[in-house]
Amino acid sequence: MSIPKETLLHAYRTMKTIREFEERVNAEIMNGQIPGFTHLYTGQEANAVGVCTHLDESDTIISTHRGHGHCIAKGAEVSGMMKELFGSSEGLCKGKGGSMHVADIDKGILGANGIVAGGPPISVGSALAAKIRKNGKVAVSFSGDGSVNQGTCFEAMNMAVVLQAPAVFVIENNFYSEHTSINYAVGCDDLKARTEAFGFPVFVADGADFFAVHEAAGEAIAHARAGNGPAGVFAEQGRYHGHFVGDPQAYRTEGELEDLRENHCPLKNFRARMAETGELNEDELDAIDAEVMAKIEQSVTDAKAAARPTAEQVTEDVYIQYNATA
Amino acid sequence: MPEKTMRDAINEALHQAMEQDDSVFVIGEDVAGCSGSGGDVGSVGGVFGVTGGIYHRWPNRCIDTPISESAIVGAAAGAALVGMRPVAEIMFADFIGVCMDQIVNQMAKFRYMFGGKSRCPAVIRFSAGGGFSAAGQHSQAMYQVMTSFPGLKVVVPSNAYDAKGLLLSAIQDDDPVLFFEPKILYQETAEVPDDMYTIPFGEANFVREGDDVTVVAFGQMVPKTAAVIDTLGEEGISCDLIDPRTTSPLDESAILESVEATGRLVIVDEAPPRCGLTADIAGLAADKAFSSLKAPIKQVSAPHSPTPFSPELEAAYLPDAEKITAAIKATLA
Numbered sequence: 001m002s003i004p005k006e007t008l009l010h011a012y013r014t015m016k017t018i019r020e021f022e023e024r025v026n027a028e029i030m031n032g033q034i035p036g037f038t039h040l041y042t043g044q045e046a047n048a049v050g051v052c053t054h055l056d057e058s059d060t061i062i063s064t065h066r067g068h069g070h071c072i073a074k075g076a077e078v079s080g081m082m083k084e085l086f087g088s089s090e091g092l093c094k095g096k097g098g099s100m101h102v103a104d105i106d107k108g109i110l111g112a113n114g115i116v117a118g119g120p121p122i123s124v125g126s127a128l129a130a131k132i133r134k135n136g137k138v139a140v141s142f143s144g145d146g147s148v149n150q151g152t153c154f155e156a157m158n159m160a161v162v163l164q165a166p167a168v169f170v171i172e173n174n175f176y177s178e179h180t181s182i183n184y185a186v187g188c189d190d191l192k193a194r195t196e197a198f199g200f201p202v203f204v205a206d207g208a209d210f211f212a213v214h215e216a217a218g219e220a221i222a223h224a225r226a227g228n229g230p231a232g233v234f235a236e237q238g239r240y241h242g243h244f245v246g247d248p249q250a251y252r253t254e255g256e257l258e259d260l261r262e263n264h265c266p267l268k269n270f271r272a273r274m275a276e277t278g279e280l281n282e283d284e285l286d287a288i289d290a291e292v293m294a295k296i297e298q299s300v301t302d303a304k305a306a307a308r309p310t311a312e313q314v315t316e317d318v319y320i321q322y323n324a325t326a
Numbered sequence: 327m328p329e330k331t332m333r334d335a336i337n338e339a340l341h342q343a344m345e346q347d348d349s350v351f352v353i354g355e356d357v358a359g360c361s362g363s364g365g366d367v368g369s370v371g372g373v374f375g376v377t378g379g380i381y382h383r384w385p386n387r388c389i390d391t392p393i394s395e396s397a398i399v400g401a402a403a404g405a406a407l408v409g410m411r412p413v414a415e416i417m418f419a420d421f422i423g424v425c426m427d428q429i430v431n432q433m434a435k436f437r438y439m440f441g442g443k444s445r446c447p448a449v450i451r452f453s454a455g456g457g458f459s460a461a462g463q464h465s466q467a468m469y470q471v472m473t474s475f476p477g478l479k480v481v482v483p484s485n486a487y488d489a490k491g492l493l494l495s496a497i498q499d500d501d502p503v504l505f506f507e508p509k510i511l512y513q514e515t516a517e518v519p520d521d522m523y524t525i526p527f528g529e530a531n532f533v534r535e536g537d538d539v540t541v542v543a544f545g546q547m548v549p550k551t552a553a554v555i556d557t558l559g560e561e562g563i564s565c566d567l568i569d570p571r572t573t574s575p576l577d578e579s580a581i582l583e584s585v586e587a588t589g590r591l592v593i594v595d596e597a598p599p600r601c602g603l604t605a606d607i608a609g610l611a612a613d614k615a616f617s618s619l620k621a622p623i624k625q626v627s628a629p630h631s632p633t634p635f636s637p638e639l640e641a642a643y644l645p646d647a648e649k650i651t652a653a654i655k656a657t658l659a
Binding site for chain 2: 035036037087088089093095096097098100101113114115116117118146147149150151152176177178179180181182183184185186187249250251252253256308309310311313314315318
């Protein structure tokens with residue numbers, strides 16, 4: 001399948017943006033600039049971008065606690081996200097949500113989510129709305145290998161089939177649900193078969209390979225968009241950081257992280273593919289790198305200078321309208 | 327007496343209960359940690375390190391689970407129904423949202439619905455409360471909600487000494503117990519005996535004793551309020567500070583006797599105000615000690631809002647020394 005040059009440029013730029021955003025967030029956490037609990041997506045960039053290049057603004061995604069990559073891939077503004085992580089009132093969520101709750105409803109981003117498998121049922125609702133409105137939209141839920149063992153995930157998958165809703169379940173297997181291996185936490189040997197047993201097709205991809213994810217997601221999304229009910233994507237790719245920033249990662253084997261960074265890097269793989277096909281040249285990619293670095297730097301500068309929230313904002317936005325008597 | 331953190335005190339209680347009674351077991355997400363991986367299985371001991379070292383001593387009784395909170399609580403409830411004494415860990419109290427049915431419709435009601443013919447000696451432990459900029463889904467107290475369900479016993483320790491004694495009571499208790507550990511206090515130390523000891527449920531602790539105002543506080547608000555009361559002491563204001571320690575059962579008589587003596591009542595909790603513990607205890611005093619009251623009861627709580635992320639917002643959200651001081655002084659105005 002040939003991918004237009006504009007899409008290739010966009011895909012590389014977005015993956016690089018996610019990579020540099022996450023690495024900078026990690027550094028700013030170490031500097032004490034970003035509070036709270038933060039979970040980094042570094043290494044898994046091709047999953048988000050491979051999926052979201054098939055979506056337009058009115059398709060929806062819902063994300064996870066490890067949500068920065070999904071949000072960037074779906075078009076969330078980097079500067080607003082960085083401000084949010086810094087806790088500024090100018091952040092995308094006015095400093096109310098932080099890393100685990102980045103959202104931009106206007107861009108079809110129904111939010112990062114702090115509850116494992118909190119997203120899939122909500123995504124079924126978005127898919128159901130698309131079905132009722134007959135508008136050809138799809139609803140994608142990203143969730144991790146840990147999510148597949150939650151009842152909410154099972155319920156969402158089954159109901160999407162029952163309702164024939166255009167829901168796409170993207171399961172990102174990074175091999176560890178928090179500190180526990182998928183080898184332990186998923187009881188069956190064949191998770192793809194278990195998922196397909198709900199009654200929808202699942203397309204598997206190497207999450208280190210943008211082109212593989214792009215192809216698998218393309219099939220799943222086309223299936224759902226065409227009115228054939230839900231579909232699934234399994235993307236396998238390890239995360240480069242711990243479950244959260246500060247995780248000592250005792251579950252890793254020696255050399256595992258080095259191997260991941262060295263031999264399973266979506267950005268390196270993308271560049272190698274371009275060198276092979278000649279679709280994009282090195283100068284074009286280097287220019288994107290420079291542009292992204294400048295953008296991330298600017299986002300941090302902006303975040304540090306951005307307004308801080310004030311006490312009276314605590315009770316704003318709990319409701320649209322609420323006539324309290326007190 | 328040795329100083330221990332609340333984390334270590336709870337950990338010690340778990341080790342001692344496991345030693346004493348082989349029907350006790352620990353179950354939850356990453357309570358051992360690294361299961362199925364090439365790493366060091368058992369080395370995590372829960373995300374807050376509270377179950378550390380248990381797997382290495384009792385690998386069959388320290389059970390990692392998938393991320394499946396309903397099944398964790400249900401498994402604890404079921405094992406308890408047939409005679410085990412499980413201590414399940416739910417990583418954050420907020421995840422009660424995922425497993426509410428198993429707690430409130432199942433384990434809470436077995437004994438009553440079964441005509442008193444069952445016992446469910448399960449303990450569910452939770453990290454709880456705010457102070458970490460962990461936002462709306464990882465900061466809630468939740469114990470005030472769970473206190474409303476008949477059939478559950480609810481424990482909220484405010485220091486390492488109480489945490490150990492209360493947890494050992496919880497494990498020995500034949501009813502289901504929810505044990506909420508204010509996570510901001512895990513690193514706080516107190517003198518904690520090495521030996522096993524229990525603290526009975528329904529027996530409040532008088533953290534401070536005074537004549538002018540009765541102050542009731544819960545969990546992480548107890549040390550915060552104690553500091554305020556010490557400062558007010560320098561101004562000549564003396565307060566009773568009551569830490570109920572268990573919200574169900576609640577030591578009503580300790581609160582009422584104090585209110586009868588002081589005539590003034592302030593209640594401090596970190597949860598939002600509606601249908602919470604501050605309102606609950608204000609109602610108790612209004613009902614049973616009205617004639618003793620010399621001033622309106624004051625409640626200090628979070629506002630009717632989710633917990634915000636930004637540190638400035640969370641600082642404004644949680645009750646602080648200024649608000650607690652103002653409430654105490656208001657009863658004396």
